Amino acid sequence: MPRLRQRLSSPRRVESFSDAVFAISATLLVLDLGIPRDHYLTRILADWPGFVAYLAAFLTIASIWLHHHTLFSRIHRIDAGLVVTNLGLLLGVAVLPWPTALLAASLRDGDRDDQVVAVAVYGIVSLVVAGSWAALSGTLSRRPGLLQSAADQFWMRANFRTVLWTTLPVVAAVPLAIVAPVGSLGLYVAVPIFFLVLSSRPTEPDTDISHSG
Amino acid sequence: MPRLRQRLSSPRRVESFSDAVFAISATLLVLDLGIPRDHYLTRILADWPGFVAYLAAFLTIASIWLHHHTLFSRIHRIDAGLVVTNLGLLLGVAVLPWPTALLAASLRDGDRDDQVVAVAVYGIVSLVVAGSWAALSGTLSRRPGLLQSAADQFWMRANFRTVLWTTLPVVAAVPLAIVAPVGSLGLYVAVPIFFLVLSSRPTEPDTDISHSG
Amino acid sequence: MPRLRQRLSSPRRVESFSDAVFAISATLLVLDLGIPRDHYLTRILADWPGFVAYLAAFLTIASIWLHHHTLFSRIHRIDAGLVVTNLGLLLGVAVLPWPTALLAASLRDGDRDDQVVAVAVYGIVSLVVAGSWAALSGTLSRRPGLLQSAADQFWMRANFRTVLWTTLPVVAAVPLAIVAPVGSLGLYVAVPIFFLVLSSRPTEPDTDISHSG
Amino acid sequence: MPRLRQRLSSPRRVESFSDAVFAISATLLVLDLGIPRDHYLTRILADWPGFVAYLAAFLTIASIWLHHHTLFSRIHRIDAGLVVTNLGLLLGVAVLPWPTALLAASLRDGDRDDQVVAVAVYGIVSLVVAGSWAALSGTLSRRPGLLQSAADQFWMRANFRTVLWTTLPVVAAVPLAIVAPVGSLGLYVAVPIFFLVLSSRPTEPDTDISHSG
Numbered sequence: 087m088p089r090l091r092q093r094l095s096s097p098r099r100v101e102s103f104s105d106a107v108f109a110i111s112a113t114l115l116v117l118d119l120g121i122p123r124d125h126y127l128t129r130i131l132a133d134w135p136g137f138v139a140y141l142a143a144f145l146t147i148a149s150i151w152l153h154h155h156t157l158f159s160r161i162h163r164i165d166a167g168l169v170v171t172n173l174g175l176l177l178g179v180a181v182l183p184w185p186t187a188l189l190a191a192s193l194r195d196g197d198r199d200d201q202v203v204a205v206a207v208y209g210i211v212s213l214v215v216a217g218s219w220a221a222l223s224g225t226l227s228r229r230p231g232l233l234q235s236a237a238d239q240f241w242m243r244a245n246f247r248t249v250l251w252t253t254l255p256v257v258a259a260v261p262l263a264i265v266a267p268v269g270s271l272g273l274y275v276a277v278p279i280f281f282l283v284l285s286s287r288p289t290e291p292d293t294d295i296s297h298s299g
Numbered sequence: 300m301p302r303l304r305q306r307l308s309s310p311r312r313v314e315s316f317s318d319a320v321f322a323i324s325a326t327l328l329v330l331d332l333g334i335p336r337d338h339y340l341t342r343i344l345a346d347w348p349g350f351v352a353y354l355a356a357f358l359t360i361a362s363i364w365l366h367h368h369t370l371f372s373r374i375h376r377i378d379a380g381l382v383v384t385n386l387g388l389l390l391g392v393a394v395l396p397w398p399t400a401l402l403a404a405s406l407r408d409g410d411r412d413d414q415v416v417a418v419a420v421y422g423i424v425s426l427v428v429a430g431s432w433a434a435l436s437g438t439l440s441r442r443p444g445l446l447q448s449a450a451d452q453f454w455m456r457a458n459f460r461t462v463l464w465t466t467l468p469v470v471a472a473v474p475l476a477i478v479a480p481v482g483s484l485g486l487y488v489a490v491p492i493f494f495l496v497l498s499s500r501p502t503e504p505d506t507d508i509s510h511s512g
Numbered sequence: 513m514p515r516l517r518q519r520l521s522s523p524r525r526v527e528s529f530s531d532a533v534f535a536i537s538a539t540l541l542v543l544d545l546g547i548p549r550d551h552y553l554t555r556i557l558a559d560w561p562g563f564v565a566y567l568a569a570f571l572t573i574a575s576i577w578l579h580h581h582t583l584f585s586r587i588h589r590i591d592a593g594l595v596v597t598n599l600g601l602l603l604g605v606a607v608l609p610w611p612t613a614l615l616a617a618s619l620r621d622g623d624r625d626d627q628v629v630a631v632a633v634y635g636i637v638s639l640v641v642a643g644s645w646a647a648l649s650g651t652l653s654r655r656p657g658l659l660q661s662a663a664d665q666f667w668m669r670a671n672f673r674t675v676l677w678t679t680l681p682v683v684a685a686v687p688l689a690i691v692a693p694v695g696s697l698g699l700y701v702a703v704p705i706f707f708l709v710l711s712s713r714p715t716e717p718d719t720d721i722s723h724s725g
Numbered sequence: 726m727p728r729l730r731q732r733l734s735s736p737r738r739v740e741s742f743s744d745a746v747f748a749i750s751a752t753l754l755v756l757d758l759g760i761p762r763d764h765y766l767t768r769i770l771a772d773w774p775g776f777v778a779y780l781a782a783f784l785t786i787a788s789i790w791l792h793h794h795t796l797f798s799r800i801h802r803i804d805a806g807l808v809v810t811n812l813g814l815l816l817g818v819a820v821l822p823w824p825t826a827l828l829a830a831s832l833r834d835g836d837r838d839d840q841v842v843a844v845a846v847y848g849i850v851s852l853v854v855a856g857s858w859a860a861l862s863g864t865l866s867r868r869p870g871l872l873q874s875a876a877d878q879f880w881m882r883a884n885f886r887t888v889l890w891t892t893l894p895v896v897a898a899v900p901l902a903i904v905a906p907v908g909s910l911g912l913y914v915a916v917p918i919f920f921l922v923l924s925s926r927p928t929e930p931d932t933d934i935s936h937s938g
Binding site (some may be wrong): 094099100101102106107110111117166169170173175177180181183184187188191192194195197199200204207272278 | 740741745747748749750751752753754755756758760762764765766769779782785790791794798862921922924
C-alpha cells in the first residue's frame with residue numbers, strides 16, 4: 087500500500103479531474119430549476135428564490151474554480167496529501183447541488199423551520215468547501231518544495247490569510263439563517279460576486295509585460 | 300485579494316473547463332426528451348416541438364463551442380477579466396437546458412401565453428450568451444497584447460463586427476415570439492445551422508499549406 | 513463569417529470535447545435504470561431488458577470512443593468540415609440515452625407496436641451515428657493532407673471499407689425489429705462486443721517495438 | 726478490422742476519458758439524495774443511510790481515481806487490450822450510482838429481503854470494478870514493455886499483490902449482507918477511507934528531491 091503513494095508529481099491530472107467535477111456540478115444545478123404546469127409567468131416569478139439559489143451555487147463553484155486555477159498555476163509538483171485534501175474539496179463541490187435544491191424547495195414550499203434547516207445545511211456544505219480550501223492553502227503555504235519559486239511561497243502565505251478571512255462571512259451566514267433565511271441566502275450570493283468582481287480587475291502590467299502589443 | 304489576480308496566463312485550463320461545461324450542457328439536454336407511457340408512435344410524433352427545441356439548443360451550444368475554439372486558438376495569454384467574462388458565457392450555456400425544457404413543455408401542453416413566456420425566456424438566456432460573447436470578442440479586439448500576432452488583431456476586429464450582426468436575429472426573435480412562437484423557435488434553429496454550414500466550408504489553401512499531401 | 517473558418521488546426525480540443533460528450537452520454541445512461549418500490553429481486557430480474565439496453569448503449573459509446581481514439585491518432589491537422597461532421601456524430605451520441613430509455617420502457621411495459629417503434633427509433637439514432645462516422649472516415653480517406661503519413665492514407669481507405677461493412681448489421685436491425693424486437697436488441701449488443709473483442713487482441717509487435725522491455 | 730488495433734500508444738486520451746467518467750459518476754450520485762416535502766430536520770436525519778451510501782460511492786470512485794492516477798503515471802505506452810480492460814472498469818464505475826440509489830432506497834423504505842438484495846447488487850458491481858482493476862494491474866505486471874522503467878515492473882508486481890488483498894473485504898461484504906446489511910455498508914465505506922488515509926501520508930523524500938525548496 088505505501089507503494090501507491092508515489093509519483094503523483096505533475097498537477098495536470100488533478101487539475102483536469104477537478105475541472106470536470108466543478109463543471110459537472112455547476113451544470114447539474116440546472117436540474118433543480120422546475121418546469122411549471124401552467125401560468126408560466128406567475129409561477130416563474132414566484133419561484134425567484136430558486137433562481138437566486140441557483141445563482142449562488144453557480145457563482146460559488148465558478149469562484150472556486152477561478153481560485154483553484156490561480157492556486158495550481160503556482161504549484162510545481164503535488165503530493166498525495168494535497169491530492170486527498172483536494173478530493174475533500176471536490177466532495178463538497180459535488181454535493182452542492184443537493185443543499186441548493188433543498189434551499190430552493192424550502193423557500194418556495196417550506197415553513198420557517200424548514201428554511202432554517204435548509205440554509206444551515208447549505209452553510210455546512212459551504213464550510214466543508216471552505217475548510218478543505220483552507221487546508222489546501224495552508225499546506226501549500228508551509229511546503230515551499232511544492233511551489234514554483236520563492237515568490238510563490240510569499241504569495242501562498244498572503245493567500246492563506248485571505249482564505250481565513252473569506253471563511254468568516256460563510257460561518258456568519260449559518261446563525262444568520264435562524265434570524266433571516268433570505269438574508270443568509272443573500273450573503274451566499276454576495277461573497278462569490280464580491281470575489282469575482284475583485285478578480286476581474288485588470289492584471290497589473292508588471293506581472294506579464296512580454297506581450298503588450 | 301488583489302494577489303489572486305495573477306498568473307492566469309495560459310488559456311489551456313480555461314479551454315478545458317469551458318469544453319466540459321459545453322459538453323455537459325449539450326448532453327444534459329437529452330433529459331428533457333420524455334418517455335411516453337403508451338401509443339409511442341403517436342405521442343413521439345405529437346412531441347415534435349420538443350425535438351426541435353432539443354435540436355435548437357444542441358446546435359446553439361455546438362456553434363458556440365466551435366466559435367470558442369476558433370477564438371481561443373488566436374489567444375496568446377489570458378487575463379482575469381477575460382476569465383470572468385468567460386464565466387458569464389458559461390452561466391448562459393449551463394442554464395440553457397432549462398429554457399429548452401420550458402419551451403418544449405409549453406409547445407406541447409401550454410396555452411398561447413405560456414408559449415410566449417417560454418420563447419421569451421429562451422430569448423433572454425440567448426441574449427445573456429450573445430452579450431457575454433460580444434463582451435469577450437470586444438475585449439479581445441481592443442487588447443492586442445493578449446493575441447498571438449498582429450493578424451489576429453485584424454481578425455478580432457472583423458470578428459467583433461460579425462458577432463454584433465449575429466446578435467440581431469437573436470434580439471429579433473424575442474418580439475417575434477409574441478406574434479408567432481413557432482416562428483421564433485424556427486429562428487433559433489436557423490441561426491446555428493446557418494453558422495455551422497458556413498463554418499464547414501473548406502479552409503482556404505493559404506491558411507495551412509504545409510501538409511497538402 | 514468566412515474569417516471564422518481558420519486555424520482549426522490541432523485536433524487536441526476536438527478530441528477533448530468529444531471525449532467529454534462520450535463520457536457524459538455513457539454515464540447519463542445510468543439514470544434510465546429504475547429503482548423498484550418493493551420485491552427488489554423479482555423486479556430487478558423482470559427488468560432484464562433495461563439492463564441489456566443499458567449494456568448495448570454503453571458498449572456502443574465505448575466502441576465509438578475507441579474507434580475515435582484510433583482514427584484521431586492518425587490525424588495531423590483538422591479542418592472545419594471535419595469538426596462539423598464530428599459535431600453530427602456527437603449529436604447522435606448525446607441523444608442515445610433517450611432511445612435507450614425508450615427501448616427499456618417498451619420491453620418492460622409497452623405492447624408489441626411500442627416495442628417495434630422503440631427499436632426502430634434506436635436504429636435511426638444508430639444510423640445517424642453510423643452515417644456521421646462514415647462521413648468522417650470517408651472525408652479522411654480522400655484528404656491525405658490532413659493525415660500524418662502516407663501509410664495513414666492507406667489505413668484510412670481500408671478503414672472506410674470496414675466502416676461501410678459495419679453499417680450493414682445496424683441497417684439490418686431496423687427491419688428485424690418488426691419481426692423480433694428482442695433479436696434486434698441482441699444485434700445492437702453483439703456488434704460493439706464483436707468490435708471490442710477484436711480490438712483487444714494484442715497489438716502486432718511491428719507497430720511499436722521501441723519499448724519491448 | 727485488425728487495422729483498428731494500432732497506434733493506441735499514448736495513455737493521455739485514455740486518462741482524460743477515464744477522468745471524465747470518474748468525475749461524472751461521482752457527481753451524478755448527488756441526484757440520489759432526495760428533497761423532503763416537509764419536516765426537513767426529521768426526514769434528513771432519518772435518511773442517514775442515503776448519506777452513508779453516497780459517501781461510500783463517492784469515496785470508492787475517489788480512491789479508484791487516485792489509484793488510476795498512480796498506476797497510469799508509470800505507464801509508458803498503452804495497447805488495445807489495456808484500453809478494453811479499462812473500459813470494463815469504466816462500465817463498473819459508470820453504473821455505480823444505480824446500486825448506490827438502490828441501497829439508499831432499501832435502507833430507507835425496503836424490508837430485510839430488499840436490503841440483502843441491494844447490498845448484494847452493490848457488492849456485485851464492486852466486484853466488477855475490483856475484477857477489472859485486478860485484470861488491469863495483472864496485465865501491467867506481466868508486460869514490462871508497457872512501463873517506463875524496470876523499477877516500475879517491480880512496483881507493478883507488488884501492486885498486483887496489494888490489489889488481490891484489497892479484493893478480499895469486497896468479496897467478504899457480499900455474504901455479510903445476508904447477516905448484517907448495515908455492517909456490509911460500513912465495510913464499503915471503510916475500505917476507501919482506509920485506502921485514502923494511507924495514501925495521504927507524506928511522500929518519502931527519496932521519490933522526488935529535486936525541488937525541496
